[in-house]
Amino acid sequence: MHIIEGTVILKLPEASSEVLLIKNLYLSCDPYMRILMTQGASSYIPGSASHSMPLTGYGVGRVLESGHPDYKKGDLVWGITKWEEYSLVSSDQTLFKIEHTDVPLSYYTGILGMPGMTAYVGFFELCSPKKGEKVFVSAASGAVGQLVGQFAKLAGCYVVGSAGSKEKVDLLKNKLGFDEAFNYKEESDLNAALKRYFPEGIDIYFENVGGKTLDAVLLNMRSHGRIPVCGMISQYNLSQPEGVTNLANLIYKEIKMQGFIVSQFYPLYPKFLEFILPHIREGKIAYVEDIVEGLEGGPAALVSLFSGQNLGKKIVAIAPE
Amino acid sequence: MHIIEGTVILKLPEASSEVLLIKNLYLSCDPYMRILMTQGASSYIPGSASHSMPLTGYGVGRVLESGHPDYKKGDLVWGITKWEEYSLVSSDQTLFKIEHTDVPLSYYTGILGMPGMTAYVGFFELCSPKKGEKVFVSAASGAVGQLVGQFAKLAGCYVVGSAGSKEKVDLLKNKLGFDEAFNYKEESDLNAALKRYFPEGIDIYFENVGGKTLDAVLLNMRSHGRIPVCGMISQYNLSQPEGVTNLANLIYKEIKMQGFIVSQFYPLYPKFLEFILPHIREGKIAYVEDIVEGLEGGPAALVSLFSGQNLGKKIVAIAPE
Numbered sequence: 001m002h003i004i005e006g007t008v009i010l011k012l013p014e015a016s017s018e019v020l021l022i023k024n025l026y027l028s029c030d031p032y033m034r035i036l037m038t039q040g041a042s043s044y045i046p047g048s049a050s051h052s053m054p055l056t057g058y059g060v061g062r063v064l065e066s067g068h069p070d071y072k073k074g075d076l077v078w079g080i081t082k083w084e085e086y087s088l089v090s091s092d093q094t095l096f097k098i099e100h101t102d103v104p105l106s107y108y109t110g111i112l113g114m115p116g117m118t119a120y121v122g123f124f125e126l127c128s129p130k131k132g133e134k135v136f137v138s139a140a141s142g143a144v145g146q147l148v149g150q151f152a153k154l155a156g157c158y159v160v161g162s163a164g165s166k167e168k169v170d171l172l173k174n175k176l177g178f179d180e181a182f183n184y185k186e187e188s189d190l191n192a193a194l195k196r197y198f199p200e201g202i203d204i205y206f207e208n209v210g211g212k213t214l215d216a217v218l219l220n221m222r223s224h225g226r227i228p229v230c231g232m233i234s235q236y237n238l239s240q241p242e243g244v245t246n247l248a249n250l251i252y253k254e255i256k257m258q259g260f261i262v263s264q265f266y267p268l269y270p271k272f273l274e275f276i277l278p279h280i281r282e283g284k285i286a287y288v289e290d291i292v293e294g295l296e297g298g299p300a301a302l303v304s305l306f307s308g309q310n311l312g313k314k315i316v317a318i319a320p321e
Numbered sequence: 322m323h324i325i326e327g328t329v330i331l332k333l334p335e336a337s338s339e340v341l342l343i344k345n346l347y348l349s350c351d352p353y354m355r356i357l358m359t360q361g362a363s364s365y366i367p368g369s370a371s372h373s374m375p376l377t378g379y380g381v382g383r384v385l386e387s388g389h390p391d392y393k394k395g396d397l398v399w400g401i402t403k404w405e406e407y408s409l410v411s412s413d414q415t416l417f418k419i420e421h422t423d424v425p426l427s428y429y430t431g432i433l434g435m436p437g438m439t440a441y442v443g444f445f446e447l448c449s450p451k452k453g454e455k456v457f458v459s460a461a462s463g464a465v466g467q468l469v470g471q472f473a474k475l476a477g478c479y480v481v482g483s484a485g486s487k488e489k490v491d492l493l494k495n496k497l498g499f500d501e502a503f504n505y506k507e508e509s510d511l512n513a514a515l516k517r518y519f520p521e522g523i524d525i526y527f528e529n530v531g532g533k534t535l536d537a538v539l540l541n542m543r544s545h546g547r548i549p550v551c552g553m554i555s556q557y558n559l560s561q562p563e564g565v566t567n568l569a570n571l572i573y574k575e576i577k578m579q580g581f582i583v584s585q586f587y588p589l590y591p592k593f594l595e596f597i598l599p600h601i602r603e604g605k606i607a608y609v610e611d612i613v614e615g616l617e618g619g620p621a622a623l624v625s626l627f628s629g630q631n632l633g634k635k636i637v638a639i640a641p642e
C-alpha cells in the first residue's frame with residue numbers, strides 16, 4: 001500500500017455508471033480486505049482491489065453530486081467506497097442512505113454498518129440462541145465480537161470472550177458486560193482454558209479467528225452446537241493455514257458450522273436498525289472505536305488489525321464531518 | 322476382538338428392563354463402531370461397547386420371547402442388538418418391527434435400516450437438493466454412499482463418486498448409475514481430479530471420509546454449498562487426525578457443514594419407507610451387499626471396512642432366516 005497524491009475534478013462524469021460523487025468521511029478497516037488483496041476472491045465482495053487501484057472498502061461519505069433520483073447533494077451514505085478523499089460510487093454497489101444522525105456518524109462503519117449486521121445475522125439469524133446457552137466469542141473486542149457478546153447477554157446467554165491483551169480482556173469484562181474473558185496469548189493450553197470457562201461445554205461459538213482456537217473449541221462443543229463462521233483472521237497472513245484436526249466432533253456432537261457473507265442479508269438491515277437503535281439510544285449497548293486521523297494513517301491502521309494492536313473497531317477519519 | 326463360546330439360557334430374566342429375547346440373524350458392520358471402541362463416546366449411541374462385553378451394533382433378529390405388548394414371538398425386528406447368537410434387548414433402545422418381508426431381510430441392516438435412513442436424511446433433509454446440482458460422494462460404494470448417489474440421480478443431480486478400487490469404480494458407473502466415478506488411490510492430486518469432474522464446482526459434498534479429501538473438496542465447492550458430515554472414516558484409525566487447512570472457504574463460499582446422527586431422525590422412518598420401498602420393488606434402486614457367514618467371521622468383516630476390502634454393505638449372517 002502506498003499513498004498517491006493527485007488532482008481530481010469534483011464532477012460526475014457524463015454517461016457513467018457511477019452515479020454519485022461523494023466526499024469520504026470515514027473509512028472502515030476490516031479483516032476481509034486482507035483476503036481480497038491476496039486471493040482476488042472477486043465473488044466475495046464486488047469491486048475487489050487490484051494493485052493499481054485505490055483499495056475498496058466500507059466507508060461513510062457525504063454526497064457532493066448525484067445522478068440518481070434516490071440521492072441528493074448533502075445526503076449521508078454508507079457502503080462500499082474507495083480509500084481516497086473523493087469517490088465516484090455506483091448505486092448498484094452496497095450503498096445505504098443514512099437516516100438517523102443522532103448517533104455518531106462513525107457508527108455506520110461499525111455497530112450500524114457491516115460489522116453490526118454481521119454480528120446480528122451471525123448470532124441471531126444463524127444460531128437462534130436460547131436463554132441460558134453458553135456462548136464463546138473469539139476476537140471478542142473487535143468490531144463484530146464486542147457486539148456478539150452484548151447480543152448474547154441481551155438473549156440471556158452466558159458469554160465468554162477471548163482477546164489478545166490485558167487491556168482488551170478488561171474492556172470485555174468491565175465495559176462490555178461479558179461474563180468472563182481471557183487473554184489467549186497467556187493460555188498455553190486452549191483446550192484447558194475452554195474447559196475452565198465452559199465446564200458444561202459451548203453451545204454457540206462465534207468464529208472470528210480459525211486455526212488452533214477452532215480446533216480447541218471443537219473439543220468443547222456441546223450436542224447441537226452452532227458455529228457461525230464469520231472470519232478466520234489468524235489464518236489470513238499464513239502462506240499455509242493451520243490444520244484443523246478435530247472436525248470429527250461435528251458428527252458426534254451434531255454441530256452445524258456455517259460460513260456466511262453479510263451482504264446476502266442486507267435486506268434485513270431495516271429490521272436490524274429497529275432492533276439496535278433503541279439499545280444505542282438507551283445506552284444498553286456500548287461500542288468501542290479506535291479512530292486514526294487522516295488517509296495517510298490508513299495503511300498502518302489496516303495492518304494493525306492483524307497484529308491485534310487495535311482496541312475496538314478500527315476506523316480512518318478522512319475529513320471532518 | 323475375540324470369540325467367546327458359552328451356554329446361555331434362552332429365557333427372559335424376570336424383573337428385567339430387557340424385554341425381548343431375540344435370535345440374531347444378521348449383524349451390521351458400520352464404521353461408527355470403530356469410534357465407540359476408542360473414544361467411548363457414550364453419547365454417540367446408547368449402549369456402546371466395553372472390553373468385557375459383546376460388541377453393540379445394528380442387526381436383524383427374530384423374537385423368541387417377548388415381555389413387551391408391542392412384540393410377540395416370531396416377530397422380525399431391526400435395531401440395536403449385540404454381536405452374539407442370542408440377545409436380550411430393551412425396547413427403549415432403537416428397535417423397529419419389520420413389517421415388509423417381500424424384500425431381502427438383510428436389507429434392514431442397510432438400505433432399509435440405519436444406513437438407508439442416513440443417506441436419506443443427510444441428502445434430502447439436510448441438503449434440499451435441486452435439479453441440476455452437482456453432487457460429490459466419497460466412500461461412494463459403501464453402505465450409505467451407494468444410496469446417496471442413486472438418490473442424487475432421482476433428484477436430477479449430476480453425481481460423481483470416489484472409491485478405492487477399480488472394481489468399486491466400475492460398480493458405481495455400471496450398476497449404480499453414477500455419472501462418473503474415480504479411484505482416489507490413483508489420483509496424486511485430488512484437487513485436480515475434482516476440477517476435472519466438476520469444472521463448475523460442487524454444490525453438495527456428502528462427507529464420509531474426512532481428511533485430505535475434505536481439504537480438496539473445500540477448494541472446489543460452489544457458493545451456498547452444503548456438506549452433510551456423515552462420517553470421516555479415513556481418520557478413525559489415526560492417532561493424530563489429518564489437519565484440514567482450507568476451512569476459510571466456508572466463509573467465502575457461504576458453505577453449511579453439518580454433522581448429524583441419524584438416530585435423531587428416526588421419527589422420519591415411516592416416511593422414508595414410503596419413499597424407498599416402491600423404488601426397491603420396481604428395481605429403480607439397487608443395493609450391493611457383501612455378506613460373510615458366521616459370527617466367527619465378524620471381527621475380520623468389521624476390520625475390512627477400514628482397509629476398504631468390502632464391496633458394498635458389509636453384513637455378518639449369523640443364522641439362516
